Amino acid sequence: MTHSASFRVGPVGFRIVSDWREPVRQLQQLYGAYPAPIAGVATATARIEAARPWRRWLRPAVHIRGDYIIPDALPLPLSQGLLSAEMAMNLQVALGWRQHMLLHASAVEQGGRAIIMVGASGSGKSTLAAMLGEGDWRLLGDEFAMLGLDDGLLAPFPRLVSLKNESIAEMAARVSVDRLGPLIIGTPKGSIRHLVPRADAIARMDEPARPVLLLFPGFGEQAGLRAVAPSEAFMRLTDSSTNYVALGEPAFVALTRLVRDVPAVAIGYASGAQGVAAVEALWAEVGG
Amino acid sequence: MPPTTWVAAAPDRLASQQLDVLSAVFDRASGQTHLLAEPLPQILAVLNNAPGTSLDVANRLSISFDIEESDSLAQRISECLDELAALGLVVKA
Amino acid sequence: MIDDSQRDGVPPGGEQGETAATPRRDAGAAGHSAARRTVLMVGAAGVAAAVTIRPAFAQTAASVFNCEIPVPDPANSGRYIALNGTLVPAGTRGAFPGAARAFKGEEVRQALQGRSLPGTSYEQGQAYLNYIRRLRAGQSGFTCYASIQMPR
Numbered sequence: 001m002t003h004s005a006s007f008r009v010g011p012v013g014f015r016i017v018s019d020w021r022e023p024v025r026q027l028q029q030l031y032g033a034y035p036a037p038i039a040g041v042a043t044a045t046a047r048i049e050a051a052r053p054w055r056r057w058l059r060p061a062v063h064i065r066g067d068y069i070i071p072d073a074l075p076l077p078l079s080q081g082l083l084s085a086e087m088a089m090n091l092q093v094a095l096g097w098r099q100h101m102l103l104h105a106s107a108v109e110q111g112g113r114a115i116i117m118v119g120a121s122g123s124g125k126s127t128l129a130a131m132l133g134e135g136d137w138r139l140l141g142d143e144f145a146m147l148g149l150d151d152g153l154l155a156p157f158p159r160l161v162s163l164k165n166e167s168i169a170e171m172a173a174r175v176s177v178d179r180l181g182p183l184i185i186g187t188p189k190g191s192i193r194h195l196v197p198r199a200d201a202i203a204r205m206d207e208p209a210r211p212v213l214l215l216f217p218g219f220g221e222q223a224g225l226r227a228v229a230p231s232e233a234f235m236r237l238t239d240s241s242t243n244y245v246a247l248g249e250p251a252f253v254a255l256t257r258l259v260r261d262v263p264a265v266a267i268g269y270a271s272g273a274q275g276v277a278a279v280e281a282l283w284a285e286v287g288g
Numbered sequence: 289m290p291p292t293t294w295v296a297a298a299p300d301r302l303a304s305q306q307l308d309v310l311s312a313v314f315d316r317a318s319g320q321t322h323l324l325a326e327p328l329p330q331i332l333a334v335l336n337n338a339p340g341t342s343l344d345v346a347n348r349l350s351i352s353f354d355i356e357e358s359d360s361l362a363q364r365i366s367e368c369l370d371e372l373a374a375l376g377l378v379v380k381a
Numbered sequence: 382m383i384d385d386s387q388r389d390g391v392p393p394g395g396e397q398g399e400t401a402a403t404p405r406r407d408a409g410a411a412g413h414s415a416a417r418r419t420v421l422m423v424g425a426a427g428v429a430a431a432v433t434i435r436p437a438f439a440q441t442a443a444s445v446f447n448c449e450i451p452v453p454d455p456a457n458s459g460r461y462i463a464l465n466g467t468l469v470p471a472g473t474r475g476a477f478p479g480a481a482r483a484f485k486g487e488e489v490r491q492a493l494q495g496r497s498l499p500g501t502s503y504e505q506g507q508a509y510l511n512y513i514r515r516l517r518a519g520q521s522g523f524t525c526y527a528s529i530q531m532p533r
Contacts, residue, residue: 253303352418
């Protein structure tokens with residue numbers, strides 16, 4: 001007996017298949033406002049399976065499978081089934097998607113113009129995007145920014161926001177509880193709780209935006225701004241792309257155009273509120 | 289030993305974009321992207337369709353550019369040519 | 382604050398596409414006429430002037446997923462590992478029984494840099510590392526080993 005859920009996030013139609021009911025039920029609930037895949041066809045299939053057949057029941061352990069897999073990945077306990085499903089979905093997109101250049105970045109939009117926020121895990125890009133997305137901004141995505149190879153526009157990919165550790169309480173204080181998933185503790189990244197993006201982010205997921213500012217947030221770094229040269233931005237963006245090499249020259253063209261056309265700034269900040277204030281101030285300067 | 293004569297990769301093999309002080313170069317043959325600082329893009333340009341030694345390169349660059357004072361320009365150019373050769377962007381003629 | 386003229390030493394880069402090799406125009410430095418020839422910075426001896434982009438995603442993905450390498454792979458469990466890393470029958474003199482648990486990618490990465498593998502004697506660790514070095518595509522643990530070797 002397998003369980004499945006299908007829904008669309010931006011250009012990607014997902015189908016998630018699971019050996020267990022509970023993670024699928026959680027997905028169906030959290031992705032309840034998302035449309036079905038176009039013509040019912042999923043473009044990315046993710047499976048979360050028992051590590052061994054008997055481990056569906058005995059100390060259940062979840063393996064992530066799909067069109068693309070990372071063999072030898074450690075299984076997660078079933079209590080982290082929802083996280084496994086989200087990781088599986090990310091993995092299928094990260095390794096399989098070819099229609100856009102993928103940047104491991106968050107993005108927000110206002111008036112058709114977008115900020116791309118690039119940083120490693122812990123840089124605060126996800127929290128910053130989530131906080132901005134509760135204010136005057138539309139959340140385009142907290143995990144991947146999808147850059148159009150021809151038009152240079154960002155395609156929204158507003159999947160669930162993955163809140164981690166301290167940012168969980170910070171966001172839980174601002175949003176209604178029905179937008180929050182279960183608290184998942186003891187993951188490789190600490191505690192995780194998923195947040196459903198605001199309704200406008202989901203309803204407008206087919207409206208692209210033009211990137212006008214590249215931001216490199218550094219949570220915990222010395223407060224302040226530093227202009228980032230195009231060549232440095234280029235290196236950091238190639239490093240944060242999951243398909244730059246696979247796409248070849250079209251990605252080179254799209255990325256060089258982006259870093260030449262769009263100013264890039266590194267910001268250090270010590271708290272979410274300080275980060276939001278810095279972004280808003282910067283936005284005013286680029287003529288937002 | 290006679291000095292090495294170098295020839296640059298065919299220009300249609302490379303896509304180049306100057307970003308700032310660095311140029312990004314995409315090599316269609318290898319699929320690799322390189323970032324090149326001065327004087328590497330200029331060396332590639334003067335070797336384009338015209339093979340030459342490190343001394344030739346130094347002379348050609350001197351025609352187009354003011355070059356900062358250096359005791360051993362040819363030596364430095366030779367170093368740069370080795371670096372370009374390691375990337376496969378120039379080869380021995 | 383972020384207009385081009387204030388980027389560190391970087392000239393405005395608006396319209397110089399496909400011209401990496403042509404002399405740059407004087408980039409707004411006051412007092413220089415456009416006719417003046419560009420100064421070429423050839424750089425100091427021994428200083429590298431090129432870097433090749435090597436995205437580290439495969440590495441990142443592997444670390445996110447915390448891969449592991451069983452020694453030996455489950456298909457060969459029970460066999461011993463000789464010092465040179467080959468699999469030999471159980472009980473072979475000078476060879477070692479398989480590791481009780483799979484090693485984490487990070488443990489192997491550190492061991493390849495000279496640290497010892499957790500819970501092993503020196504020779505045992507060397508035998509295990511030699512086994513890991515011999516892994517081929519399709520064997521359990523190979524992808525993990527390959528990702529460890531990816532340049533950062």
